[in-house]
Amino acid sequence: MTPAWPRLLPAAVALAALIFGQDALSLAPNRLMPGVPLPAREVLPGWAWLLLPLLALGTAPWRHAPIAASAALLVLLAALGAAAAGLLEGAAPAARATLGATAWVALGATAALVFWPGQRRLLAAALLALGLGALAWGGVLDGLSLAVEFRARREAVGAALLTHLWLSLAALALALALASVLALAGLASTRLTGFLDALLGGVQVVPAIALFGLLVPLLAALLGVFPGLRAAGFGAIGATPALIGIALYLSLPLLRALRTGLTATDPAVLQAATALGMGRGRMLAWVRLPLGLPHFLGGLRVAAVQAVGLVTLGGLVGAGGLGALVFEGMAQFATDLILLGALPVVALALAVDAGLGVLERRA
Incomplete structure (x- = not known):
């Protein structure tokens, strides 16, 4: 069983980015223009903080830690998708809600927990792929600019x-x-x-x-x-x-x-x-x-x-x-x-x- 303390670093980075970051999402008038940065604490729904217990489980010294990290990543993506959909309500049709640097740091740090060397890593990756498919099929991510670009191409x-x-x-x-x-x-x-x-x-x-x-x-x-x-x-x-x-x-x-x-x-x-x-x-x-x-x-x-x-x-x-x-x-x-x-x-x-x-x- 691998020690838990090295996995604390990416979890801490993800939380710090979400709590103190200023640009989790940005609302832009179109796909090319820069947007107005918005911090995660203002735009994410309240249930997004389910991340806290999931990240804690993702750093625990047990073999299912990568699966908990995978669940945390899916919750974060769903929360960002819900926040993007809320920002686009009442906006112009060409408006885009784009992921900012804070969101990418949090997503990358959480993904590092999913693919951390150890047991259940491949299972966690498979569950993550299935979860991403379910979120995309359910339209949860449709508000994100990246999803809009994908649908167009x-x-x-x-x-x-x-x-x-x-x-x-x-x-x-x-x-x-x-x-x-x-x-x-x-x-x-x-x-x-x-x-x-x-x-x-x-x-x-x-x-x-x-x-x-x-x-x-x-x-x-x-x-x-x-x-x-x-x-x-x-x-x-x-x-x-x-x-x-x-x-x-x-x-x-x-x-x-x-x-x-x-x-x-x-x-x-x-x-x-x-x-x-x-x-x-x-x-x-x-x-x-x-x-x-x-x-x-x-x-x-x-x-x-x-x-x-x-x-x-x-x-x-x-x-x-x-x-x-x-x-x-x-x-x-x-x-x-x-x-x-x-x-x-x-x-x-x-x-x-x-x-x-x-x-x-x-x-």
Whole structure:
């Protein structure tokens, strides 16, 4: 059982933000204009202070603490939604009730309690997702500006999410194929190890934006020499440079994980396998790969989370995905549109990390 005192800090931050903060919500004339900040103590309904006992349970030294924190987060969201609906009563149709810095600090601190390492964390996350769905379906959050922006762009957000997932999986698969070939080549010839590390390590120090920028003219020149590639679906902008650039970034952690897993087998085990008449292929499939699985999954976990984040930058080269919403929001100075692209990226990264973390621990 983990001690309770470290969890007191995020709970204290959440309460301090709600009690002393001055901008839990802001009422703006439209989606682009700044609003009038309003403190939580003035706009939240009285039942919102159910947070106090729930946060206390969320910091208690028991295994259900993350579930109590999840309930506290849902109560806080429902209270903010009710407050936003109250502010919009009698306001102009274009008026927006936007979450302020105080609300985001309180929500983030409470979410930290939900995802705090320990027991019942995944169950708490699942209950939180169900609760969010119930609040959205019941219209509790409809008054919040972020929900209004989502309703206006529901189809675009859904398409961007699917594109983001596809790009992440495709880049990860491409990087895994490249890393597997390089790992096997390094296993056959140790001289290649240093060269491959230096080559892929050099890619890591290049900023992603610069790498994408370099790939665009290089691919344009390549397509000029081989126009048939364009007919096959390749392009100088769009998914092609994004996938190549992201795969290059992901290859190094995958290569190191594969190499560590392939070389981690006890020499005595390899000698026994050789004595049984196993060749290199059977030894790789039946001995090295199964014994190196924990290392493989560790590298895959890191690379998968990186893929979800790096695909966001693919919006800069026309690859689409949630990054396109983020950059569109930046161009319009629309905070809600930025969050509409950024928040799903954070949720995807957390979900991927948690899911692969479970597989890694079991392996």
